[in-house]
Amino acid sequence: MPICEIDPWRTQYFERVPCPPDTLIPTEDSDAWTWNPRHRWVYDKLEVALRQGLDAAPHGVAPHRYPVFSKPLYNLKGMGVGSRTLRSAADYEAAYQPGHMWMALLEGDHISSDVALVDGSPTWWRHARGLASGDGTFDHWEVASSAEPAVETWGANWCRQHLAGYTGMVNLETIGGRIIEVHLRFADQWPDLYGGDPWIEALIELYTHKVWRYDDRDRRLGYSVVLFLPHGPQYRHPPAEMVRGIEQQSGISSVQITFHEGLAPHRHAMPPGGFRVAIVNCWDREAGNAARAALRRHFIATAAA
Template structure:
């Protein structure tokens, strides 16, 4: 398998694709740090802010005005851990954390963008947005068929200015068109929604340094989670039920996103709920219908209603 995948429920997207033995395609930031030492600087979020002309600094330096947004400068696991809004000098002193930074409190739409980069130039991209719910949870994500022109222009300019010589995938998170996070990887939870042949194009990019992908018929896709209440142990649904959900009209894939043999509290989950599964589909109706059917595998009193 060409892709370094740490989550077993996502291996399904890559396990049948042929790839040269020497190719390694990361999906996790610690692997990116190891594989691309010349470009690992992008995990310094203070430096990323400065490349865009933003007023920013480490804790210990007082911002010229408030409010500001505070977060770790570098954190390869749990990227938002300890992040908060700070509204005054007193709060700045109270929430002082070594290794944290502040930057402007940005407003606008939060967008995740996957990009294929060929020798420092973006040659393909797709945007995704989440519908926020509660306590770090999302009701669903939309993988958009349309391009967000302003974000696309900013990312293209930024990559050309800062990523000379880099070939591979990148993921950016933006708020109001401003980059807040950059990664030397792609978002592996919905790559099946990018279209037939996308994974083959991914392998070719890393194996041959060129991007070739027929993308004329892109359409919106949807990635919908199923959450349960924290504090309980769960078993995987019967294989027959999983097969039924996967074969339902409009469903592209099903991920069961937890380990049966691992304590629930040891999973990385949002504060609001324990994620049992993610369904990728070509329509919201198909995703919701599949989620309702899958939910019959567990005690309804333990599930969080999302419809």
């Protein structure tokens, strides 16, 4: 599949649109890192922080004030693995790990922004605001229909300065308008909320012909409702007819069951706060919440210790 997707629960967004076999579009950071040697440095989170003038250093250089945020310098699996807030020198000593870094603890909205770049210049933006529920987990993401001027102004200048020569999608994660992570791909969690097949067609044209053409005048506010459950149990996938039934309900766009049933739980990359089992993309958040509750009942009833 030229749109290179390893998560089977997300191929649903790409399988209806033909893509030239020699046009490779990454959805995984490992592919993006491999295919973009000139710009792969963006996966060094310390370098991203320092290029913005943020207070940051690798573990081994102690912070001079607290709190700070600690995380791996590189994490191509995502999901907040190994990240935590350090509130004191004692926290720092206990959390010390080679290959980790700390940076200023930023405040403000946590926003995930997908940007279409042509030679490093933004030509399209879409923003999702995350409502955190603790320890790297999220209750839901609001895929906004509006602009985020603070993110777009800072992010556009940063992209033009540091990503000249790059054409393709980039995902910027920001807190309070400052970049905490950069990914040379888009967020494959909600392409249906961006516009479905017409948006995928524009994506393919960006990588094939280096232009961005997409009529986005009718964009809608959407939601991506996330279901996290406790670590430990072996959860079971719901029956396909149950998933189809949820997807056919009013206000629901799609359902993702976001783990491999045959893979041991500890082999999944998950944040400290929970094990992600499902995502419901929807236009009506109450409908998404009801769908999440139904899925929660299934997972709890069928979990194996």
